Amino acid sequence: MAVKKIGRQTIKFSSPPSILTTASIVGPKEGQGPLADYYDEVLEDDLFGEDSWEMAESKLLKEAVTIAISKGKLKIPDIDFMIGGDLLNQLISTTFAARDLELPLYGLYGACSTFTEAISIGAVLLDGGFADKVIATTSSHFSTAERQFRYPLELGNQRSLTSQWTVTGSGAALLTSSGNGPVVTYSTIGKVVDLGITDVNNMGAAMAPAAANTIATHLTDTGRGPEDYDLIITGDLGKYGRDIAVELMKKEGFRIVKNFTDCGIEIFDDKKQDTHAGGSGCGCSAVVFCGFLYRQLILKKIKKLLLVSTGALFSPTSFQQGESIPGIAHAIAVEMKGN
Amino acid sequence: MARRMKTQEKKEFQKLVDSNNPKPNLLLNCFWAFSVGGLICIVGQFLHNTIESVFKLSHLESTNVTTLIMIFIGAFLTGIGVYDKIGKVAGAGSIVPITGFANSVVSPAMEFKREGFIFGVAAKMFSIAGPVLVYGITTSVIVGIVYYFIR
Numbered sequence: 001m002a003v004k005k006i007g008r009q010t011i012k013f014s015s016p017p018s019i020l021t022t023a024s025i026v027g028p029k030e031g032q033g034p035l036a037d038y039y040d041e042v043l044e045d046d047l048f049g050e051d052s053w054e055m056a057e058s059k060l061l062k063e064a065v066t067i068a069i070s071k072g073k074l075k076i077p078d079i080d081f082m083i084g085g086d087l088l089n090q091l092i093s094t095t096f097a098a099r100d101l102e103l104p105l106y107g108l109y110g111a112c113s114t115f116t117e118a119i120s121i122g123a124v125l126l127d128g129g130f131a132d133k134v135i136a137t138t139s140s141h142f143s144t145a146e147r148q149f150r151y152p153l154e155l156g157n158q159r160s161l162t163s164q165w166t167v168t169g170s171g172a173a174l175l176t177s178s179g180n181g182p183v184v185t186y187s188t189i190g191k192v193v194d195l196g197i198t199d200v201n202n203m204g205a206a207m208a209p210a211a212a213n214t215i216a217t218h219l220t221d222t223g224r225g226p227e228d229y230d231l232i233i234t235g236d237l238g239k240y241g242r243d244i245a246v247e248l249m250k251k252e253g254f255r256i257v258k259n260f261t262d263c264g265i266e267i268f269d270d271k272k273q274d275t276h277a278g279g280s281g282c283g284c285s286a287v288v289f290c291g292f293l294y295r296q297l298i299l300k301k302i303k304k305l306l307l308v309s310t311g312a313l314f315s316p317t318s319f320q321q322g323e324s325i326p327g328i329a330h331a332i333a334v335e336m337k338g339n
Numbered sequence: 340m341a342r343r344m345k346t347q348e349k350k351e352f353q354k355l356v357d358s359n360n361p362k363p364n365l366l367l368n369c370f371w372a373f374s375v376g377g378l379i380c381i382v383g384q385f386l387h388n389t390i391e392s393v394f395k396l397s398h399l400e401s402t403n404v405t406t407l408i409m410i411f412i413g414a415f416l417t418g419i420g421v422y423d424k425i426g427k428v429a430g431a432g433s434i435v436p437i438t439g440f441a442n443s444v445v446s447p448a449m450e451f452k453r454e455g456f457i458f459g460v461a462a463k464m465f466s467i468a469g470p471v472l473v474y475g476i477t478t479s480v481i482v483g484i485v486y487y488f489i490r
Contacts, residue, residue, distance in 0.1 A: 051453065052453045147450055147451075151446075151467070152446035152447045152449065152450035152451075152467075153423065153446070153450060154417050154418075154420060154422065154423050154442070154445070154446035154449055154450065155423060155426070155442060155443060155446040155447075155467065156417075156422045156423045156424075156425055156426020156427070156429075156433050156434065156439060156442045156446075157423075157426055157427075157430075157434065158426065158427060158430045159427075160363075161360075161361040161363055162360055162361065195348065195349050195352040195353075196349035196352065196353065197352075197353075197356065202356070202360070205356040205359075205360075209352065240359055240360060240361065243359050244355060244356060244359055247355055247359075248355075
């Protein structure tokens with residue numbers, strides 16, 4: 001019997017796994033953003049000494065994993081499983097990093113929702129007694145995403161006002177079955193929701209229904225209210241997607257405005273950095289959580305956090321064949337015990 | 340029934356998205372497109388007039404030389420990373436002139452250089468300009484045939 005599942009889509013961990021350490025590493029543009037002080041490392045050159053953007057992204061992910069493990073005073077072979085993903089075809093950033101790290105790998109694709117998906121699976125492994133230490137990680141890189149999904153960097157086109165800026169960065173979280181860090185108490189697995197958005201420059205709108213659905217389901221399943229959380233933060237809806245999600249949740253009967261924001265909004269200063277609707281990418285929620293949010297949890301400035309990474313399951317193939325862009329969002333509740 | 344409800348829901352959602360979307364500043368965008376596009380055309384016309392009078396070429400010959408020079412300028416500015424910055428401000432103003440066409444060929448060629456000269460540069464070079472070439476040439480052939488018969 002599924003004793004740890006509650007409601008429609010939520011897992012309640014009976015011995016909540018702890019997030020022992022986190023590490024975040026970002027590109028130069030993110031390093032000029034408002035959360036700059038919280039990253040472990042800011043690159044001066046987003047090629048990171050590699051020959052290609054793809055290998056640079058892979059190195060970012062490998063570095064984040066290595067830093068998180070060393071912060072926990074552990075060695076790489078101490079880790080049972082690595083769980084991660086990125087945006088690139090065949091998950092090349094993750095797989096090439098895992099090849100070098102020689103860790104058993106669960107490779108995930110959930111577009112930009114992958115970070116919470118990885119934490120969720122990691123927590124399931126720990127709570128189920130299948131592992132003691134796992135590392136959950138994701139990465140994204142502006143230049144790899146542009147060339148795979150959009151246009152060449154030097155093409156002289158205009159970005160739409162609702163478009164978002166893919167974050168260059170990687171975050172890694174080391175989860176352990178016991179420890180003093182913040183704990184993962186609930187995980188709500190999202191459904192794929194598609195309300196027919198066909199505008200590739202408006203991913204926020206494509207993902208907002210999934211985010212609203214997952215948050216509403218999480219609150220219904222757990223019997224919690226929005227006010228039970230100090231902060232509810234989505235992954236990369238951007239400022240227009242956030243507003244749409246607020247409207248949709250209102251229809252579901254949840255008024256969530258005050259303690260609700262988005263990692264994509266927080267990571268860049270839109271006015272100074274010209275990022276339009278905000279940041280996006282697998283790395284967005286990963287570096288915001290592993291940098292800024294984790295610190296807030298440790299300092300107990302935030303005690304109950306709902307992190308909802310959001311992914312637009314966009315494929316150039318299906319899009320060119322006339323399909324709309326489905327969205328998905330996974331939520332994890334992270335809590336810091338004590339006063 | 341369920342499907343119809345879904346369509347209704349999608350329609351309502353699209354309405355919500357449309358009302359929430361920011362409105363681009365059309366007047367300002369038109370101004371920049373007109374100014375930069377106009378400036379590129381002035382440069383082209385100036386080159387054309389100069390070539391025509393200095394090198395004593397015919398009108399058609401100097402048109403060809405001007406085109407070559409403008410394509411070079413577009414490709415050069417792309418190579419040194421300037422054309423995308425112009426395009427960000429000018430939009431259609433720098434996409435429509437032939438310099439924009441050069442940009443659309445050179446930028447993917449640069450981007451995919453790491454995939455090698457055959458599968459990267461050569462194969463991807465026309466990924467953006469390709470459709471324009473296909474339909475441009477096709478249209479010119481059709482117009483040519485029509486012109487031949489009604490002349």
